Amino acid sequence: QIASFRRFLLFVRDTIRWEALTVTPGLRYERIDLKQSNYGAADPDRNGAPAVARNQVDVWLPGVGATLAVSDAFSLVAGVHRGFVNPSPGSDADAEASWNYEAGLRYQRGAGSLDAMAFFVDYQNLLGTCTASTGGDCVIGTQFDGGEAAVHGLELVAAWDAGRALGSDWSLPLSAVYTWTQGEFRTSFNSSFAEWGNVHEGDELPLVPEHQLTLNAGIDAERWRGFLTLNYVEETRSVAGSGPIPAGERIDGRTLLDLSAEFDLAAGTTLFASATNLTDETYNVA
Numbered sequence: 001q002i003a004s005f006r007r008f009l010l011f012v013r014d015t016i017r018w019e020a021l022t023v024t025p026g027l028r029y030e031r032i033d034l035k036q037s038n039y040g041a042a043d044p045d046r047n048g049a050p051a052v053a054r055n056q057v058d059v060w061l062p063g064v065g066a067t068l069a070v071s072d073a074f075s076l077v078a079g080v081h082r083g084f085v086n087p088s089p090g091s092d093a094d095a096e097a098s099w100n101y102e103a104g105l106r107y108q109r110g111a112g113s114l115d116a117m118a119f120f121v122d123y124q125n126l127l128g129t130c131t132a133s134t135g136g137d138c139v140i141g142t143q144f145d146g147g148e149a150a151v152h153g154l155e156l157v158a159a160w161d162a163g164r165a166l167g168s169d170w171s172l173p174l175s176a177v178y179t180w181t182q183g184e185f186r187t188s189f190n191s192s193f194a195e196w197g198n199v200h201e202g203d204e205l206p207l208v209p210e211h212q213l214t215l216n217a218g219i220d221a222e223r224w225r226g227f228l229t230l231n232y233v234e235e236t237r238s239v240a241g242s243g244p245i246p247a248g249e250r251i252d253g254r255t256l257l258d259l260s261a262e263f264d265l266a267a268g269t270t271l272f273a274s275a276t277n278l279t280d281e282t283y284n285v286a
Helices: none
Strands: 002-013 016-018 021-038 051-069 074-085 096-109 112-125 127-129 143-145 149-161 173-185 211-220 224-233 254-266 269-275
Antiparallel strands (some): 002 021, 016 021, 021 051, 112 149, 173 211, 224 254
């Protein structure tokens, strides 16, 4: 198979400020021409004429964000944006379409900051794609329609520069990021996509862990810096469903510890190194 596409993109955006309120509206237009040429397994040398499939997508994507500065340290933020993922060349699936909503607050004073953001994604059509890690009897790249679905959650980000707070010449950044997420299908259907299968309205989305936590600690000197990151992801289901996760469909939770470092050799030249999964944990991802 040979896949190709041509994309025409046009967008306009403006920033409107009125006293403590900043509003950023925008509109994006895309036209995508997709083409797939399939010679088939019987013609590996591509001597014959291929079967050609074409798709064309025209989409308008509006969005708006707003920030209200309540004080020098505290602000409220919100946004509404249209989400879109185009189908693959030759795919019979519809494009993925959604509305994305978010609202929250930001606080920053001195060496510390705190962000709290609630989000809601309303899918008119959820798109699934067969990959090498999804499993199941599907051709890699094949796409599947998942109908209506919804994802909502909350993200908290706390950061503090201990070095700045203590008056040190070095920066000692510390941060924590916690995400709570829940997602469900809003329609019932049968799918040949292994991650979905026989879906009932209200079933949980696969591969969406409810709880995730990332802790970061670092040191940043004049010419060198190092960072230690701990990331925890709770267990999740590999196939859509409800209730307790069957053992054969459960992806166990895991905790990973990563280390990275950088050293500035000269202006514009940096030496870096990283070590991921320091504890050598073995875990499943799909």
